[in-house]
Amino acid sequence: MATRIVVLGGGFGGMYTARALRRRFGRKAEIEVINAQNYFVFQPLLPEVAGGSITPAHAVSPLRFVLDGVFVRKAVVDSVDFERKVVTVFQGIQRRPTEVSYDHLVIALGQGTDFSRMPGLEEHALKMKTLEDARRLRGHIIEQLEHAQVTELPDTKRGALTFTVVGGGFSGVETVGEMKEMIDRSLRFYPKIDPSEVRVQLIEFAPRILNEMPEPLADYAVGHLERHGIEIKLRTGVKSATHRQLVTTDGEVIDTRTIVATIGNAPLPVVQRMGLPLDKGRIPVDRTLRVAGHDNVWALGDCALIPLKEGASERTDFAPPTAQFAVREAKRVAANIAAAVRGRDLKPFAYASRGALASLGAKRGVANVFGHNITGFPAWFIWRSYYLALLPGIGTRIRVMINWSLDMLGARSLVQLKFYGKPPLRYVYYRAGDRIYNAGDRSDGFYTVISGSVEMERPDPETGETTLRVIGPGGHFGERLILGATRRKTTVRANEDCKVLVMNREEFLMLAEGFSAFREYFRPYMDKRGVTLPGGDEDTGR
């Protein structure tokens, strides 16, 4: 029976491993790639998708196009049983688990994020890890411009026109550059926005940005970005965030409705669940890319901790989490799996970086290639060409090159394609004093206080006097407005820093209509005002 090799993950590492395995084994092995999406993402190009200079479809490649002869399964990995040599996945509408058996398993799932030490960041920041993130960011930026164009509230306008990127690594630097370019080019269509009202900031905790690159290039990058109007704050981190503000570790409060977080790498939950010991949040492998204690389990890419030499201990002794390394690791792991199957010796992974490239957005970059520093457009061009060369197959490269050229010809569009709305049930952070809603606002949800407290100010309908009520954890508000009046009479503000759970109005009404216990709970709150409840089998007057 043919050897079954299953690859978890279809990024640079997983996709190239599958291709290399196919070339080595031909039809003598069954090779399968399991990925949550049916496409492979050119991750370094995501900021250009966010900036609108590449259309989303041109920053990805369908896995089926580049993995001929490999079985591609679009599914979510749930768990691995190393004893039975079985991977459990959920595919389709994801209720019935499917078991996929393997003789050899390659783990190339990448990394996730963990913002738990920065309250509010998970709920209110945008990320830049997936294609959806890039599209969401672009739509979000356009939304802020549209809002700033029509709003008459100065605070709202300032928050909408302040854009903050957290993290001065490759991703953060390229993202902030692309964002600035996109905003600059769009402003002529928004006559109510003065360019001087726009602030774009980059926040980095270390003393400098682009730590992976030689200092002269990092200095050039800082100068370039600053000349383009981007404010760079070094030695600054994020303390907490709300939907309209960011608080830095210096205690500065920035009014900003756009926070892009490119920091916080952490192991994915599925990797954590595997039960393998993790080091620095990654799966330790030996120099042949084998997972310790397993003959037939391998790992590579961002999720793996790969020593580059014997006795590796410093951060620089391990392979950095870049596409350049992942592609080389893939070749090595495929060769080693073939050797293992054929009873031959395995070889260690060895690769010395050929240099580093970073885009600064807007067709400018910095590059260190074979020891030489290059800046500006030539560096960006080398950067783009490098990633083109990293794409699998001549056919793909030609197609993508055509697409990129076409994108350059086309005008950068302003269209804000609708994307994910806010989840109907979500956590929101507020800082002490923040207004949660005002008298006169339209109902927008049912709120439950998770931590902290809020203060509700209401005019007494009989006396006309204002009463104050403090609502703490477990308390709730907003239901009266949904079930009755059309405009609020109350003003609610955060008494202290707090976290609330908000369910939007449509959901609340659906649940009240369908779930009688939920509806009945609110009856006492309604009767006082003569308000009627929706749905229900009893006669409620509606």
Add this chain to the structure above:
Amino acid sequence: MATRIVVLGGGFGGMYTARALRRRFGRKAEIEVINAQNYFVFQPLLPEVAGGSITPAHAVSPLRFVLDGVFVRKAVVDSVDFERKVVTVFQGIQRRPTEVSYDHLVIALGQGTDFSRMPGLEEHALKMKTLEDARRLRGHIIEQLEHAQVTELPDTKRGALTFTVVGGGFSGVETVGEMKEMIDRSLRFYPKIDPSEVRVQLIEFAPRILNEMPEPLADYAVGHLERHGIEIKLRTGVKSATHRQLVTTDGEVIDTRTIVATIGNAPLPVVQRMGLPLDKGRIPVDRTLRVAGHDNVWALGDCALIPLKEGASERTDFAPPTAQFAVREAKRVAANIAAAVRGRDLKPFAYASRGALASLGAKRGVANVFGHNITGFPAWFIWRSYYLALLPGIGTRIRVMINWSLDMLGARSLVQLKFYGKPPLRYVYYRAGDRIYNAGDRSDGFYTVISGSVEMERPDPETGETTLRVIGPGGHFGERLILGATRRKTTVRANEDCKVLVMNREEFLMLAEGFSAFREYFRPYMDKRGVTLPGGDEDTGR
């Protein structure tokens, strides 16, 4: 003070009205367009977006590009106060209402849908009215192919590979043609799908499709579609739908996980709320496009009922809801508003259709132009050219023509860009006997029965015998699984046709954690099994 003219809606009607007004008034009037999206959609091209032959961004044009000198407000219209001459809108995060005053108001909001007579269709069918609909459909089709590729359940595979379009008008015919083409071209990448397993159907209630076109062309269209493997069912309507089946008016039950509904036009809620009398679901206007009883309120496009002659009574005496007519109506209403402002006479709207064009998808069409019938690629080319000519401005036409050419050069991509997931709280219809979930399935939600009833089959943990329990309206199930066990022991099926409200697992847990009354309600259901509840201020053992 300059005259303020506000146009509600940025489709063909609204957008061209604003352009014509700008040309007539120059700076002497303030012209404002209010639209929910910041772009204008080439609606007839939506099926080609669904089929992937045009990228979404190439089927729209940013309103700011084509409405120079016009104030564009991205906002949702809430209501109109005709006395005070004020439109109330919600912009930005949409909680504070904004009032926009006008001297003249033009209503060009288009139409909505109403599927209320066909249970399940609203919840389970896809539409083709907006750009998001087209993108969602495309992603949905690819998802079905991906699922069919990996599933081992024959029923699931059949449902995934059966695609049903309801409505044989322009939109339905073009959509079904594009879908078939896209599926056909994709199949070579899905080795586990045999082309004979794919069924694509078009369902039309009338005796023939394309009722607006001469019968010979409709016959050609039928022949063309059938030669391409599309099954056409005439004199057939929809009775009801679930997420995996469609029941026709003939009582036939079709296993299909893709239902595209292009029928069911109805007035939008915002139009209904305006309090204007509606006729045939549209706002009646006189021949000068003025709304009856108002000097300064006008309507055009799909939302208006425009008589083409005196004593109009038959359906054909009124302007059809097409782009061709909307563009001409826009010119007339702008001229009449200018006349009204300057105290001159108004002129009636008069236009005779120049012919009809329909795309059959896949670069084939039928056309009746100046009395001549044309078919095949030439007809499709004329159709495309006509819509190119309808675009506003030379610059836009050139840009779009380049984009369309580029789309034709690029390979039709298979990438399934992630789109809207299922709403976390949604209604689902089941037919008697349908299985809702099986023992062994992973928990996927908390269910409340709205109407009908379900039957739960569970093995008694002590005796091992199977018990049956019927749950009717108001009853609920699924909570135990979310709060405790990881796999179901129960099987639940629909006892009779029923409608349930499903809240997904993540939402349920968030709400249970945050809202103590909700959590406490489920405590008695949990204690019996020694299951603990999340969150809460009391010690629940977690």
